[in-house]
Amino acid sequence: AFLFGIGMQLGGGCASGTLYAIGGGRTVMFVTLLFFIVGATIGAYHLPFWTEEMPAFEPYSLATSTGLGYGGAWLVSIILFGLIAWITLIIEKKRKAPKMAPVPSAKGWHRILRGSWPLFAAAIALALLNALTLMTRGTPWGITSAFALWGSKIAGAFGVDVASWGYWQGANAASLEASIFADSTTVLNFGVILGAFIASAAGGLFKFTQVTAGNFAASVIGGLLMGYGARLAFGCNIGAYFGGIASFSLHGYIWGVLALAGTFLALYLRPLFGLSVPKSNDSVC
Template identity: 60%
Template sequence: MTTANLNNESSSKVEDLVKRLGKPQPLLIGLGIILAIIVDILAFHYGGTQLGVQLWLGVALGLALFHSRFGFTSAFRRFLAVGNGEGIRAQMVMLAVASTLFAIILGTGFSFFGGTPSASVSPIGVSLVVGAFLFGIGMQMGEGCASGTLYHIGGGKSENYLTIVGFVAGSALGAYHWNFWVNDLPSFKPFSFATSTGLGYFGGWVIQMIIFAAVFFITLVVEKKRQAPKMAPIPTSKGWARILRGSWPVMIGAIVLAVLNAITLAVRNSPWGVTSAFALWGSKIANGIGFHPESWVYWQGEKGAVLHQSIFADSTSILNFGVIIGAFIAATLGGLFFFTKLPVKLMLSALIGGILMGYGARLAFGCNIGAYFSGIASFSLHGWVWLIFAMAGSFTALYIRPLFGMKVPSSDDRFC
């Protein structure tokens, strides 16, 4: 095939993808902006500028997630099923950029609003292993991880409205059982490549860069050996309009997410997290129907104060609302927000998957964001352990998905 033919074919593909975009949905775009303003006013009311800024960080995260379709669930599934490592490599780039920025922020103690930024470093034990494994199964059944569920809700993906119901319920149940899994079962102390080794943040950064490079290289070898199909293209636009209406290259999404997580660390003095808010929402609901979550070990001490406050005073809740709104605005700009009718099997899978993710995230000290992304960026060994067992859970789920009518990528596919 000549260069001219290749260019024509590439141009034709772009034109097809542009046609798949809908017209902007102005009423819904306006609704998204109004919702953002309302939530931001509430955030300012309860937490001042520091909390108000976090709403817009969440909006930016939602825009980046939707436009790049940045996936953790799909990336794991593609690599495990057919060897496509594009998504895993994007995650390594994201983690490399985030680790570099986190090292600077944590090493210097830089903060936009005062205080001392803290790393996300957690213990390694039975609860982490079991929780990450359950989360890996759940993310494949629920058609999305924690961040994926949020941005899919904003984008109108119907099954994820059931996923988040299960997520909230599972998170509350995990908080109820938290003492048994975390305190009664064996575990090792938190371990940081930076502070536990005595190497400092530069030494920890060097160790992690070697690991990132190794994983990046391994995915290339596996992909070539298995002759994996490519990632499916997504609807886009042309020129500058692509920033707001089209798809972003996944590597651009990776870098943007890394920078936004670093800014989040410097704004609220802790990295991006998602699922602690689900535990809060579920516990508040449990309290409303007659349970007493304030007696659970999970909510003892300073953490318990949030049970008696508005959810609009909770930092993680504000970030979550921002992600949903940001993805909603991104979807409506592309004319892509719509609901679909769901088969019963998919509805059941989404609900079960959400419960498993919610429960697993409490046991594992977080999800694909709080434990994996922010954990590894914080130089915590628990983030790498989470990845291993979440991948194991995802592999197990490849045999469960067909039972609920969900596809698993095949080597015969052109795209995955």
């Protein structure tokens, strides 16, 4: 997760952010995605070492390991999120807040079709769609496992015996043999790209952007770190963080703390590649 946090700042987006930016025509993100796939594939190859030869804790669930039950775990989570939001507002009031972009003036169908949507509407949509994803395929929303699959299939096409890797043994073996379109994560990823393209085109925002030597190098390093880190951490900020916390798993919270630490460090690395340091109201994802 720490590696992923660094990579997210250098690569210009997280896993979903990379797909979203590609759908919007941000050219350098194709480089990020390419090396994201490379990093994820290397991570899949190395994963048995990290999971079988390194020390590990037993799985810990806020619901079942504490005796709170799912209702109690949900309530504790909501209280925790409320405290985080409250502390954030207090800190924000004590500092000089950066200027925010003007609120879109469009209303009605025009705003629904062309944006931008209010944050609460996006949050509700994400929550409902994540629940629908969980009910449809039996697991929370994920992104990066598909990158490992794509990279492994490409490596296999060049003669690499990926089927012998520990990562592709057991339940994962069928995915390697089947079409990528039989993989629900792959379908979801293509859906993100298509949705971003439709949204950016409808809003008149789709355009290809310039690639410089600095952001090219940052995208290569960032993509590799995100891909490798995501495999070790069992997902990105969607599969491991968002999905982990929604599933009451302790690893989701650990992921968030360590990714923030990596992000903080990467803020000092971005200028080395000619990248600006994001303001508090900016986002790379």
